Amino acid sequence: GENVEQHPSTLSVQEGDSAVIKCTYSDSASNYFPWYKQELGKGPQLIIDIRSNVGEKKDQRIAVTLNKTAKHFSLHITETQPEDSAVYFCAASPPWGTYKYIFGTGTRLKVLA
Amino acid sequence: NAGVTQTPKFRVLKTGQSMTLLCAQDMNHEYMYWYRQDPGMGLRLIHYSVGEGTTAKGEVPDGYNVSRLKKQNFLLGLESAAPSQTSVYFCASSYLAEGVEQYFGPGTRLTVT
Numbered sequence: 001g002e003n004v005e006q007h008p009s010t011l012s013v014q015e016g017d018s019a020v021i022k023c024t025y026s027d028s029a030s031n032y033f034p035w036y037k038q039e040l041g042k043g044p045q046l047i048i049d050i051r052s053n054v055g056e057k058k059d060q061r062i063a064v065t066l067n068k069t070a071k072h073f074s075l076h077i078t079e080t081q082p083e084d085s086a087v088y089f090c091a092a093s094p095p096w097g098t099y100k101y102i103f104g105t106g107t108r109l110k111v112l113a
Numbered sequence: 114n115a116g117v118t119q120t121p122k123f124r125v126l127k128t129g130q131s132m133t134l135l136c137a138q139d140m141n142h143e144y145m146y147w148y149r150q151d152p153g154m155g156l157r158l159i160h161y162s163v164g165e166g167t168t169a170k171g172e173v174p175d176g177y178n179v180s181r182l183k184k185q186n187f188l189l190g191l192e193s194a195a196p197s198q199t200s201v202y203f204c205a206s207s208y209l210a211e212g213v214e215q216y217f218g219p220g221t222r223l224t225v226t
Contacts (some may be wrong), residue, residue: 011152023147032212043117043203043217044156051212089155100171101215103155 002027002094008103013080014112021107023090024072032093033073039086047088048075067102071110080111115139115163117218119204125224126194134189134221136204144207145187146171146215147179157201163186163210194225 003026008041013019025033031052036044050057050064050073057064061080066073087108091101116191126132136145141159143164159199160179168179178190187206191198203223205215209218 006155034214036217039220043205043219046214046215049214094210100158100161103157103212105153105155 001099002030002092002102004090004092004102004104006107008107009105010108010110012110015082016035017021017080019075019077019080019084019109019111021075021088021109023074023092023104024070025092025102026071026096027074028068028071029094029095030092033064033066034091034093034101035075036089036091037086038089038106044089046063061069061096067076080109082111082113085109085111115123117204117206117216119218119221120201121221122219123222125226126191127226128195130194131190131192132189132194132223133191134202134204134223136187136189136206136218137185138187138204138206138216140206140208140216141184142206142208142216143184144210145181146205146207147177147187147189148203148205150171150203150220151200151216159189159202199223199225 005024034049037047038044062077087106090104118137146161147159162181165184180188206216207215
């Protein structure tokens with residue numbers, strides 16, 4: 001079955017610097033890759049997603065890139081702010097009919113003021 | 114629009130006790146999911162439902178039962194709680210089976226002593 005590896009598990013950056021989180025998936029048929037942000041005491045919330053027919057997507061300070069050949073995708077956060085501090089999860093969605101998202105193990109991002 | 118709500122927020126059980134976690138969504142979504150979140154393991158799917166009256170097993174279903182008698186509600190039951198079921202439980206819903214955002218509730222923190 002699908003497996004998603006996420007690195008690093010923790011990441012500390014200075015405010016204003018960039019942060020990059022990487023995920024690798026195993027099932028080449030996966031076609032949808034969302035990223036979720038989880039703030040302390042809350043449920044995960046979608047921040048950006050990408051489909052397999054697109055190589056890059058950007059939304060203000062957040063971008064996601066996808067390399068289908070290497071089967072990995074990355075979250076890029078530029079000009080980080082203290083409110084970006086949270087746990088970030090990547091996920092991969094196998095082909096239609098499985099009804100499952102396979103989540104990575106999460107990255108705790110700390111933005112130091 | 115409340116989105117996805119979960120009750121209770123916190124619960125402490127003794128080994129062998131039973132309880133039911135309630136999830137409700139007001140978005141008219143067909144698909145609903147129960148996940149558990151443990152440190153270093155990300156989100157793992159327990160059970161899911163593709164519509165009213167249907168349920169199916171996810172990745173870690175043992176020790177749990179579910180019911181979806183009404184479209185807006187998805188119940189997770191623990192018949193005989195074990196310390197290994199200490200976790201944070203999240204309910205989620207979506208309007209399609211794949212390729213779309215899953216909306217998460219705020220979570221229930223369960224401790225089994």
